[in-house]
Amino acid sequence: MDTHTLPALLNADDPMLRLALAAHLARYKGQSRAHTASDLNVYLRWCLERDVMPLQAKRAHVELYLRWLQEIRHLRPSTVSRRLSVLAAFYRTCVIDQILDHSPAEFVRRPHVPLESPTLGLSHLQFEAILTAGRDSANRNDFALVAMLGLLGLRVFEATGTDVQALGEARGHRVLRVHGKGDKTALVPLPPAVGRAIDRAIEDRAAGPILLDRRGQRMDRHAATRRLKALARSANVTTARMHPHVLRHTFVTTMLDAGVDLRDVQVAARHADPRTTMRYDRARNNLDRHPNYILAAFMASAT
Template sequence: MTSFDDFVTTATPQPGATATDVLRSATVAYLARYKGLSRMHTESDLRIYLSWCAERQLEPLTAKRAQVELYVRWLQEVRRFRPSTVSRRLSVVAGFYRTCVIDGILEHSPAEHVRRPNVPPESPTLGLSHSQFEALLSAARASANPNDFALVAMLGLLGLRIFEATGADIGDLGEEHGHRVLRVVGKGTRIVLLPLPPAVGRAIDRAIGDRTAGPILLNTRGNRMDRHVATRA
């Protein structure tokens, strides 16, 4: 939970607790339903909603259905996220409020009757052609930020999912039977060792530089790159 310290603590609110204490307790209770990468992704999506509320001086536990609808509209029209992304982030908010109802913090969920965007049954995303991927690699290689090239190489040449690439640490690099490998934690905490092609190894080495520990991919602030930053890149 260290990545969520701005919002939560493990303290249980005592009688006379403030609204902030109750919100922290409710958030801890909701995130406790998840583990591993699922928990990390859920807290990342919930962080966006709590930040949206804070910017509008809105107490999340007093929000009404219309305000959750406005959040959805903001995701669609201001942030311009795809329907699948909007639907996933709304599901996180709905799950949070549903847990609040289960725990007796709220009587009703303000997200219960919020309209969900229509998500196509089949993904509209098409894979890149060979020439398009070559162009993407060239653009990433020319970037002043070595993390861009390492990200594209890990996604395109290793076939990693975005959360697998951003979750990789320097300590996950090693050797196995004479090959340089990367230890990857996939879905369901499944662990695999992937041999690193020389091009990917060089890209990773450029991103790491002189560092000996920590995440492989960094954002511009020197912290771990998350999937949102990676998607924008």
């Protein structure tokens, strides 16, 4: 296991805690491991500041940690729920490995997560403006960045982590091989506009990252966020928080607004659970799309 994915420890001389963390993180790969380690780090730092030993924590400590996330850090319910899930999974592994007799997180109630995602996707006109700004930008990576996030629906780590060698063809389509969450690989077809944007970014390079920063190095999520904020300013697009996930959200909401079937959108977004896709559907309560009308039209000859 890469040592950089191990969370910060309260006591470097605590072999049991180190073993428990390593055993739990060994269950994950790639970005899932890194994100799990990051969430565990938050809890370990919280414990350090309060002289709490993680392997001796009680349910009350986990409850206090939950309240701290909600009332001091003011995190969104979905973020709080995710971090509690990560912590519960860690303690469950400790029970499986007989490090603990029971999990202190077992009976902690998770916060209610609203059905609709709090992240607002761009409107159709705002999305067009961002695409135009990227296409007209002097930085040849901008259009590829916007296209990969907004027209392919890639997560930011997928877009920035993809190399030129991932381009290819499959069943008559030009495709991009994407290494996604859960160490899963997907073949994503490239519409012509996205293909042109990527070709513009890579020029005549045959290897290396598709997206580069201003120093010619692989673009990271921080550089991607800065470029998107700059494009939003140049396009006069105002949004509370402009970040890469806004474009992935826009990818899903625009598909749903265009009438693409929910199942097809789920497949395109590579969501494991259709409920995740439904959270993005801002028109879910639009009665114009109610399935009763489709059924009535189908049975019109009998009615």
